[in-house]
Structure formats: C-alpha cells, structure tokens
Amino acid sequence: MTPAPLAIALNRFGLGARPDEPAPADARRWLLAQFDRYDPRPAVLAAVGPGAPLGAEIRPTGLASRDAARLRANAPATVAPGLAATPPASPMGDDPYQALRRRINDRLRAAVNARLAHALVTPTPFAERLVAFWSNHFAISTEKVPVQAMAPDFEADAIRPHIFGRFADMLLAVERHPAMLFYLDQTGSAGPNSPRAIRVSATRPERRTGLNENLAREILELHTLGVRSGYSQGDVTEFARALTGWAVDEAGRNGTPTTFGFVFREGTHEPGTRTVLGRAYPQAGEAQAAAVLQDLALAPATARHLATKLARHFVADDPPPALVARLSAAFLASGGDLPTLYRTLIDSPEAWQPGLPKFKTPWDWTVSALRGLGRQAPDRLDALPTLRQLGQPIWRPGQPAGFDDLAATWAAPDALFQRLGLAQRFVALAGPGLDARMLGPRLLPGTLSAATAMQLAQAESGPTALALLLVSPEFQRR
Amino acid sequence: MLPRRRFLQFAATGAGAMLVAPHMALATVPGERRFVFVIQRGAADGLATVIPAGDPNYAALRGGLAAASEGGAKLDGTFMLHPALAETARLYAAGEALFVHAAASPYRERSHFDGQNVLETGGTAPYRERDGWLNRLAALMPGGEERAVALAPTLPPALRGRADVTSFAPSGLPEPSDDLLARVGRLYQPDAQLHGLWEAALAARDIAGDRPKGQNPADLGRLAARFLLKPNGPRIAMLETSGWDTHTGQAGRLNGQLRALDTTVAALREGLGPVWRDTVVLVATEFGRTAAANGTGGTDHGTASCAMLLGGAVKGGRVVADWPGLAPGSLYEGRDLRPTAALDEVIAAAAAECFTLDPARVRRAVFGGVPVGRAPEGLIRA
Numbered sequence: 001m002t003p004a005p006l007a008i009a010l011n012r013f014g015l016g017a018r019p020d021e022p023a024p025a026d027a028r029r030w031l032l033a034q035f036d037r038y039d040p041r042p043a044v045l046a047a048v049g050p051g052a053p054l055g056a057e058i059r060p061t062g063l064a065s066r067d068a069a070r071l072r073a074n075a076p077a078t079v080a081p082g083l084a085a086t087p088p089a090s091p092m093g094d095d096p097y098q099a100l101r102r103r104i105n106d107r108l109r110a111a112v113n114a115r116l117a118h119a120l121v122t123p124t125p126f127a128e129r130l131v132a133f134w135s136n137h138f139a140i141s142t143e144k145v146p147v148q149a150m151a152p153d154f155e156a157d158a159i160r161p162h163i164f165g166r167f168a169d170m171l172l173a174v175e176r177h178p179a180m181l182f183y184l185d186q187t188g189s190a191g192p193n194s195p196r197a198i199r200v201s202a203t204r205p206e207r208r209t210g211l212n213e214n215l216a217r218e219i220l221e222l223h224t225l226g227v228r229s230g231y232s233q234g235d236v237t238e239f240a241r242a243l244t245g246w247a248v249d250e251a252g253r254n255g256t257p258t259t260f261g262f263v264f265r266e267g268t269h270e271p272g273t274r275t276v277l278g279r280a281y282p283q284a285g286e287a288q289a290a291a292v293l294q295d296l297a298l299a300p301a302t303a304r305h306l307a308t309k310l311a312r313h314f315v316a317d318d319p320p321p322a323l324v325a326r327l328s329a330a331f332l333a334s335g336g337d338l339p340t341l342y343r344t345l346i347d348s349p350e351a352w353q354p355g356l357p358k359f360k361t362p363w364d365w366t367v368s369a370l371r372g373l374g375r376q377a378p379d380r381l382d383a384l385p386t387l388r389q390l391g392q393p394i395w396r397p398g399q400p401a402g403f404d405d406l407a408a409t410w411a412a413p414d415a416l417f418q419r420l421g422l423a424q425r426f427v428a429l430a431g432p433g434l435d436a437r438m439l440g441p442r443l444l445p446g447t448l449s450a451a452t453a454m455q456l457a458q459a460e461s462g463p464t465a466l467a468l469l470l471v472s473p474e475f476q477r478r
Numbered sequence: 479m480l481p482r483r484r485f486l487q488f489a490a491t492g493a494g495a496m497l498v499a500p501h502m503a504l505a506t507v508p509g510e511r512r513f514v515f516v517i518q519r520g521a522a523d524g525l526a527t528v529i530p531a532g533d534p535n536y537a538a539l540r541g542g543l544a545a546a547s548e549g550g551a552k553l554d555g556t557f558m559l560h561p562a563l564a565e566t567a568r569l570y571a572a573g574e575a576l577f578v579h580a581a582a583s584p585y586r587e588r589s590h591f592d593g594q595n596v597l598e599t600g601g602t603a604p605y606r607e608r609d610g611w612l613n614r615l616a617a618l619m620p621g622g623e624e625r626a627v628a629l630a631p632t633l634p635p636a637l638r639g640r641a642d643v644t645s646f647a648p649s650g651l652p653e654p655s656d657d658l659l660a661r662v663g664r665l666y667q668p669d670a671q672l673h674g675l676w677e678a679a680l681a682a683r684d685i686a687g688d689r690p691k692g693q694n695p696a697d698l699g700r701l702a703a704r705f706l707l708k709p710n711g712p713r714i715a716m717l718e719t720s721g722w723d724t725h726t727g728q729a730g731r732l733n734g735q736l737r738a739l740d741t742t743v744a745a746l747r748e749g750l751g752p753v754w755r756d757t758v759v760l761v762a763t764e765f766g767r768t769a770a771a772n773g774t775g776g777t778d779h780g781t782a783s784c785a786m787l788l789g790g791a792v793k794g795g796r797v798v799a800d801w802p803g804l805a806p807g808s809l810y811e812g813r814d815l816r817p818t819a820a821l822d823e824v825i826a827a828a829a830a831e832c833f834t835l836d837p838a839r840v841r842r843a844v845f846g847g848v849p850v851g852r853a854p855e856g857l858i859r860a
Contacts, residue, residue, distance in 0.1 A: 188774040210773020412633040413679035473669040
C-alpha cells in the first residue's frame, strides 16, 4: 500500500499513530475491523463509578439552590466556557455543600483523565473518534451541578453503547438521560392542563407552572432535523407538550431514596393528542414523546443533517455534496443503521483524497500528541484544565450545539501559541529517548514535508525538535 | 424614552433623502476613536435589562421576575435600568450611555446559533455571509497591521474575514523561549494559513506584556484597554460573554451576568483613562426573550431585545425606542417584544459616526443589503 491511505486511516479517521504499535497492513480493513473489536464499556472508564449517587445527594443537601445562589453571586459571564473555579478546600472543617460540590468536581476530573487514558491506548481509535463525534452532536454542558454530576455517565451510558447501533436507540437514550433532561431544562416543564398545573393554579395561583420548550427545540434543531428544515414554532410547542412528564427522579425529600434516573411523571404530562409536523400522536403518557422521537430519527431531514455533520467531521469543513447525498441515502435505506453509515463513509473516495483538509480540534491534537510521544497514561497531566486552556473544556462547550467543527474556530493566533506551550510540556513529561527525525515519518507517513523534516533536523535539541514536530503544520491537520 | 414622533425626528430623514453626515470623511489617518463590540451569547433579556416598568402590561407578564429587578435607576418615564448595572447607570447620568430598545437583527427565527450567525456576519439570513461585519468594518479603517483584536481563545465569527485581526487569551503556561519562537516562525514560513496566524500571535504577545493570571470580568476589561491604548495598535476590539440563556432561575442568573458585564465596562473605562472620551462600546445579543415568564422561573427564546451604546463618545443619556408596547395584540407572534428598530442599522450608524466614515458606505460595505427604513443618526459625538 502507498503511504497516503495509511496516514489518512491513522490521522483523519483515527487518533494518530503510536510509536510502539505496528502500522496497520491495510487501511480500510483496519477501520472496518474496529466495528467488531469495539468495547462499549472499557474498564478504565467503568472504574470511575456511577454519578447517580452523587446526583441524588444534591437536593437533600440543598446544594442545588445554594450552589445556584453562589454561582449567581460570581457568575463569570465574560469568560470562556469552563473557567468556573472549583471551590477551594477549606482548612477548617468542611461545609457539606462545598464538600459535595468538590466530590462532584473531583469525579469529573477523574472521568476526563480516564477518557484521555483510554484514548491513548485504545485498540479502536476510529470508534473513539465516533464517541467524541456523537457526544458533541448531543452536547451537554457542565455549568449546572446536576449536569456536572452526570456528564461522564451521559457519554458512558447514552453514547458509547449505541455508536454501532441504530440512531433511533441512541436518540432515545440521550433524551431520557438525566444529564440532558437537566441541561435543557426539561425537568421542571409541566403541561398547562396537566393535573399538577391545575392543582397548583387552584391552591397557589401565585406560583407559575408551565411549559419549557428548550429540550423540544434543541432536539428538532440540533439533534435530529436540523435548523431551517421546515418545522414551525407550533411544532416546537406541541413537541414540548408531548415531552411533559419526562423528568428525573430527584425528589428525595422526607428521606425517600432516589435513583436520580429517568422517571415519567403522569401528573405533569399534558393530556391529549399532539400534532407534530402534521402527524397526530394519540399515544398516552411516556410513549407519546417516544413515538415523536422515533419518527424524527428516521426523517429525511435528519439523515441530511447527520450526513453533513459526519462528512464535515471526517472529510472537510465544506463537505462534498455527493458524499453527503450518499451518506444520507445510506442512512435512510438502512433505517438509521450507524455501521452502514460509517461503511459508506469508509468506502467513499472523497474520504481518501490526499491533503490535510481538517485542522485538529484541541482534543484530537492533545490525544494524538501524547500517543505520538508513546504515552500510556496522562500521569501528571490533568486533562480537564489542559483542554480548557486550549479552548475545548470537555463536556462543557457552553452551548447545546457543542463545539464547532471548522478550522476557522480552532486555527486562531492564540491557539497556536497555546499548543506550542503545551507541546513543550508534553515533551518534558515524556522524558528522553525519542528522536523527532525518526518519529516524524513514523507518525506522518507520506505527509511529512521536506521543509518540516529539515526544521526538525536543524533544531538545537531533541526536546525542541519534538515540540516542533507536534506543532508542525502536518501534525496540526489531518 | 423618546416618543414615536421624536424618534422619527431623531432618525431625521426627509423622504428618500440620502443622508450625508457633515463630518463625513473619505480617508483619515488612524484616528483616536475606539470601537468595542461586546457580544452577549445566548439571547440576553432586554426586557429585564432596560426594563419597561412604565408599560402597563409588564408586571403581569413577568410575575415574580418583575419584583426581582426592582430598585434600579429610573431612566425616563417608561424605563428603568436593572439594579446590577450600577456603573452603567452612572454612565447614563453622565450622558455616556444610550439604549436602543425593541431592536432586532433581520433574523426572525429562534435558533441561538443562526441568530448569532446573522448578528455576527451582518447578513440578512443565516450563513448568507461568510465573513463577519466587524472584520469588514476593520477593512474600511486606514492603515495598521492588526486592525482589530478578539479577547477570546478562538476567533469569533464577527471578526473572521480578510482584514488582519488578532486574538488573545490569557494563559497559565510557561513562555516558550525566543529561540523556539523563531524556529516555529521558520516552520510556518511555507504555510500560508499558519504563517499569518503565527505573526498575529506574536504581535498580540508584544501588546499584552505580562499575562494576567486568571480571567475575570474586570481583567477582561483591563486587557481590552491595554490593546486599545497601543499606538498604531488595534482600534477595534471584540469581547465575548456567554451564559445569557436564562430558561430557568433567571432572577439570580441575570443579576450575575449583568453585574459581570457592568464590571467589565467599568474596568475598560478605567483602563482607557482619557481615551474613554473617544470610545464607543456596543453591547448586543442575537435576539430577545419572551415577554412573559415561563413555567420555570425564566424566559424562552424571543425576538426584539435592547442594544447598548456606552462610552464617552456616545451622545447618551437617552433611551431610543419606538416602543411597541406589551399589550397582547402588540406582541410579535403573540409572545415576543415586537422589533421596531433595525439593529444592523443602529450598528452601521454608530460605527460610521464613530470613525467618521460615510454612513451609506458603511451600510453597503459592512452590512451588504440595501438599507430598510430610515437610518438612525446622531448616536455618536462628531
């Protein structure tokens, strides 16, 4: 095989080569084999443990309201997402609220480190790219404490088990997940004619209960059909009504144990048939919104939306229309079967064009740099602050659209400077024993330019040469 | 507020007359004027920022949220400022703050991302324009290597485009040696994209000097001031704020958001010193929020909001509004504040007057489309 397809498989579809792993013999076969080798529940991630027990403590300890008040008092409105500080440990005995907040934060950091550790050594890097892709497609953001508690579980439970399954199953798992229900404000939404709303307006008219349309809107706009695909404000509202009752079991007053999992609350569900995009949904209760989701998952607009995003992620900022059409058709013909979609991508000539059309995201760059240096674990590197520094705090994009997937977003002047600083640090942590002149052609087979190779050869020291390799144009793109 | 009649007077046009401002100039040396765009990402609630307390429908629509924002400065017979905006209230009293209410971009749907795209690209529909309006404005400015700076880790869409701009965000990492910087420069020499970005990054380092440790609202304002004070440095800056999407718990969250904004503006004013006299700060968001409170202590995506012009160069001390009212029949689609002022017209006029450029040229070059309605005038001191 020529070097180019090998470099494309490793870098464009994967997470970069490792110096201690043999190069794949056949690029396409290497990618396809990962479908079967994929482990949806790797041990290093499972070791982080479930977030629900932490989540269940939030309300009984009063953290939710107290934390909200604190955040209000010093809300960092003007900083990039991800800069809210962890409360410092108090040397005097600890306030239980702060203690819980810190436990949640510590677990989040541990989970991001575990995610990085897994990405460094995974035998299925293409699958790991897909996990990150879908996790970002269904973005949550950890500004709210309950989301922070459940963010690792969201990816582990709603995304990972489904990346080689049907899109409809992933969609349902995502929208029922507590992290999503909290993030998009579904938990407090109540139908205006639900038993609860009627009772509240009779007994406590000053209290408002009502609909929150945030989740319904973002499902239509971001998760399925895509913006400007023909739905109306009326569809959003009707879908929001169908979703009423979808909530999280977080009551826990009076010492009742809670699961902090999905619960359907009949009392807040808006009774009656709903009409979304011209179709009537007469189902009762929980099944009503599930039926809407099922139809959305298989809609042609959804297929186009997902095909465009997948092609943009792997192939080019402006994906070739023929590729998007082919992916979209494969999605529809297979009833939203994701392996079929990926196979179509791998079999498309557009995906194997030479050149380096994509600028790596901070996550992809960090993972590929550490893999390239042969690191087996993050060790002394703390992944969450590192990624925050680079502008991509994991699970905290600050917006339900997730992180952007365009070169213009990531290739900014300051970003280059940040990457250089980190490259030096990565190299320092990796220690001696690597030679950039040998490593370059190994990590970038067929793509390392003569000009870059010359700069590496002329560097005044081994560490400088390695840092230059990691920030070289060829390494920053894929 | 200005009643409708006076607003039209203020907008000051004869039928079909093409306005040429008396202070228009075709070319100037890099002037002393500074223009800062603070974007509020997430749809800031204009109705809770510049509050129409005198509108008879306001209290009922907002319920408990209305009570939460009592105690702010009274602006005129209709409007009151949110109490968290203490510094802004002082600017207003000094004639250095102007609010344009019921303003909206041409975008009429309710997607944050499309709305921000229209606000930042200056197009008439999402993704119609590829570059940002602030970059096109920078391109109209004479001279200068970097004409604009974004205080952000990545380049916001409003500043993307052909004109040379730079970006800067504080960092906690050790500084690379001069030797390494030079080597990276050689490494990027053959690469058109990275070469340009790298040059911009180095120039930004020179201006920033010692990097501030953390980033808080006050640091952000001070940092922006440092860039804007550099001789022959950028005259345009963009600051990003996020967290305005208050579907729940709005009373407390908005209080924090507005206080942070107020702090940034105060730090910017202090940092600029005498240059504040020549400064225009535009604060704008992609769209507003529903007139009524929702069921979860917040508000949902709406249409018109309120834009601010702050700075010593602003002819302030006024709320400019052709107030549509909040009566059920007056609301846009029965739920939102109806737009009566075109945000892009306001921006074009403010930017043109700020830099003494021909307003018609700025509208054409920066906002592309044919102007709809009358262009506002007299927002900025000559």
